[in-house]
Amino acid sequence: MLFNFKKSNQLSSILAPSLPMLLFGVLCAVLAGVSGLLAIWCIIQLIGGKDSAHWLIFASLCWCVSALLFALSAWISHFSEAQFSEKLRHKVASHLTRLPAYQLANYKSDNLKRLLGDDITAMHHLIAHLPTEVANLLILPCLTVAFLLVETRLIALVVLLPGLIAAICYLVIIPKLTAKQQIERFDVMAEITTSLNEYSNGITTYRTYITNSGPLNQFKHATTHFIKNISSRIKRVSGVVAFATSMLQAVATFTIAYSVGKSWPIEELASLLFFSLAIVTPALKLGHGLDYVRAGNAAAKRIEDFLQTPAIPFGQKTNLVTGSGSLIVEQLSLQITTKMMKQNINFAVSSGTLLAISGVSGIGKSSLLRALSGFEPSYKGRILYQGEDCSSLSEQAWSRLALLLPQQLPVLDASVKENLALTQPNTTDEHYNNALEQAQLPISLSRSASLLSGGEKQRLHLARVFLSKAKVILLDEPTSALDKETAMRCMKQLKNYAQTQQKIIIMVTHDHTLAAQANEHLYMTKNTLCGEKL
Template structure:
């Protein structure tokens, strides 16, 4: 959470300011929470105050007496005592209604999760044999989310041994496209192919050996940094793990508890896995979002060398103009209906 990231990285936040990273996320989350609480209090404060006032002992006795003042003394006394006893359970009932509302909201979220389409598990039990000439490509790709075309008719061939930057405003479908490339979004139309094979036909357990997705703000396991990096290369040595961390622009002990790291440090631990992955296609969602300009530039230099030297196809989603300008290739999604932008880009790159 924003609070956890801010607390764990408090020293860095205090030194480098609060314009970006965990400190900025914390400030934004705090402001959003405050606005939400103010709105809730505004809606319930007056009705709650009136209800509590009406249920105070004096008001309760007065109402009970007004109803039963003509009754005999025994009946009236019982009515007054009963009216006092009912106040506490009634107040608790009001909070109980809050729990009912929360339960209904949770049920709606669960129903939405259960309605999500099932991802194809794939049947091909062999990883496509890769060569420097193999391409990741999309043809007339359309992805629908909640009856909306998030990605609309995009065609592009990603250059091997190169970095391609996917750019565009929020809502243009950049992250959705990246998930589709990894087989985590089902295309409504079109196809995603690698080495001539549809990505969704590859067995889901083998797919990361060909195509690896590193989502934005990738979380870590409650374990050491070594154990987290070992997910990508369990047979690598400590020297190789340390070298990968340095390429990801982070210098920490392999025995460090990964859950104690700040958001930016966790992001770079996730990127260290990239440098050890056997996958030929590496998909990175906002890999520099929590980094300063100098560190981001150094990381891009390492990624470019990695792509060129190892023949990796690296696809990066970014809002950073400098990173996009330094990439080898670029795919612009200039609107939620990005068909025209992608087609122009494909024509310019000769895809």
């Protein structure tokens, strides 16, 4: 495995299928380098006065083979990396959807962007380019030194001195100077992005801030900090980089090589000059290579830590019991934020019932809905549907059993019809229109959902309820953006839908007037859940 990959169980398993092709790519890169060295050797024979036509043709063939092998190596490495990246993105996205809400809260927009974008891009550089770099920076220089010793003398090794000095600078000195600043630079960029987003999202409001406070001032502070950080890095690192780069230039190697071999026969001198340059040339990429190796290893650690985050456990059962039945919750306790609340939730609700749940804010009403939909693990107790423990259900079976519409759910930037198709893709326009009418939203199916008002978007989601085949419908404050009259009409439609279609509808609401219209009303308190049938 590559570097930290040997400690990364998830990444290792994803990379494993691509390893044979990656190793083949390294082999092609090595063979390409060897072909290039043979071409140089042929040119040296040509300079030595041997049959010009023979050696020139042979050199040309070696260069062509070298070019083809390098191209093949690059294609294989990038193709293998593309397969790895596809699997990794799917794995990360899949794991993201299975995280409990309290874990998901740790991955805000900047962290998600870094995880799904920047970190996987860093992995691209590490996997697609590193195998070739290993061949160029380790294997080929060793082979070149062997050619050099065979064709010249032991003292020729003195031409390696500039490269060794540069390697010490790149491998030891520069990493120590830049390691701390890598973290500082990312933190400053995150501060700039966050403050800019906050200001742009509420620019009218933030104009009222005094000049020395608010997101705009934070943005100015972050940019000033960024400029100082870059200036400090240049001052500390530029001198060392310039010295190391100068050591890798051909003129430094040629000067030493000519000083050593100027009195040698022309064939030996040509070997000394050409092979010494062949040793140094790959090292010109050394600094860049180390940069993305460090970045790739850091990205691999962050991705591995994310994939090791405990996800919601699912069972193996894929089939649901047919027919209508009851949903029973026994001694259920949920985790809210990082602590488990011992709520001991107990209730039962049968098909054809609209159940309203209310209680003070923060008591766990939304967490309960997520648990009932399979989006939140329960740490104590059981959820039973028709007598079967739902913990045995697979993720797909959970999605068929329950539909959750959380509070402030956004709409797709698409038509009303395309949004409704999320719930029921294979149905008629008449069916869609009927669902909109039941949700008190008689609008055109071709209308853009993103242009709807807050109340209209909420009713658009309610329309999905009347299209769903799920047996249990879970609604979190589904009428909070509606006026009282419209909310009451929607409530009547939901109640009628539950009765006629034998659905179980569980709705969280703070509106006691709406709760009074439900078939049953449950009120959550700190330690218990009390139920009152109305």
